[in-house]
Amino acid sequence: MIDLYYWPTIPGRGEYVRLVLEAGGLAYRDVARLPVEEGGGIEPMAAIIEGRKGGFVPFAPPFIVDGGLLVSQTALCCAHVARRCGLVPTDPAGEAAALSIALTVMDLVSEVHDTHHPIAVSLRYEDQIDEARRRAADFRANRLPKFLSWSDNLIENNEHDSGWLVGRTMTYADLALFQTCRGLDHAFPNAMETAWPEAPKVKALARAIGDLASIAAYLASPRALPFNEDGIFRRYRDLDPA
Numbered sequence: 756m757i758d759l760y761y762w763p764t765i766p767g768r769g770e771y772v773r774l775v776l777e778a779g780g781l782a783y784r785d786v787a788r789l790p791v792e793e794g795g796g797i798e799p800m801a802a803i804i805e806g807r808k809g810g811f812v813p814f815a816p817p818f819i820v821d822g823g824l825l826v827s828q829t830a831l832c833c834a835h836v837a838r839r840c841g842l843v844p845t846d847p848a849g850e851a852a853a854l855s856i857a858l859t860v861m862d863l864v865s866e867v868h869d870t871h872h873p874i875a876v877s878l879r880y881e882d883q884i885d886e887a888r889r890r891a892a893d894f895r896a897n898r899l900p901k902f903l904s905w906s907d908n909l910i911e912n913n914e915h916d917s918g919w920l921v922g923r924t925m926t927y928a929d930l931a932l933f934q935t936c937r938g939l940d941h942a943f944p945n946a947m948e949t950a951w952p953e954a955p956k957v958k959a960l961a962r963a964i965g966d967l968a969s970i971a972a973y974l975a976s977p978r979a980l981p982f983n984e985d986g987i988f989r990r991y992r993d994l995d996p997a
């Protein structure tokens with residue numbers, strides 16, 4: 756049984772780990788979303804972050820505890836879970852490529868976050884809206900197309916021509932790209948409408964993952980939280996004008 760620790764009201768970075776757990780069919784507890792009577796809630800997560808449990812203290816969620824092992828940083832959590840369920844390439848080059856992709860995806864996720872909070876996380880969006888507009892304009896014009904075209908080229912150049920990012924089968928890197936596309940479609944529907952035709956391989960990959968029985972069942976379940984305006988992928992009209 757793997758324990759996942761993440762904020763209970765947003766999909767956020769926790770969703771990247773959840774998708775690997777769900778695709779891999781692993782048993783897990785989403786600790787902060789469990790009732791307090793079942794050992795859940797925020798308190799167990801706070802106890803670890805504040806160092807009251809002893810052992811390694813992660814800087815921020817998401818993190819997982821698998822047996823006695825605590826793993827933090829989203830990409831590393833995903834890689835760890837993927838290893839437990841065969842969603843990771845087995846050759847060293849593929850393993851390195853998958854981790855590089857997952858880390859790059861998480862870099863992009865930080866950039867998405869910074870479109871609505873370019874100055875400070877401690878300030879409200881409304882208090883940094885002018886800067887957010889400028890940041891989002893650059894993200895839409897440059898960073899989003901660069902990311903999608905890089906992803907599309909990876910699939911195009913995969914020597915196995917499998918339709919996946921790395922190797923012959925789906926890995927956690929593909930799941931990370933899938934979730935990012937979902938988030939971008941939510942936050943930047945207008946920019947994505949323009950961007951999608953330039954990334955047909957990514958589109959096909961995202962569709963294939965969405966059609967997987969495990970993923971479709973998960974997304975239709977109450978375990979999957981919808982995107983909302985407290986999370987990372989937020990829909991603000993000012994940041995994605997028509």
Ligand SMILES: N[C@@H](CCC(=O)N[C@@H](CS)C(=O)NCC(=O)O)C(=O)O
Nearest residue numbers: 767768815816817827828829830861
């Ligand atoms: N690079 C880290 C970033 C973790 C992160 O920023 N977590 C957010 C929630 S998505 C958080 O709770 N941050 C609290 C903080 O930075 O103080 C990762 O990918 O896991």
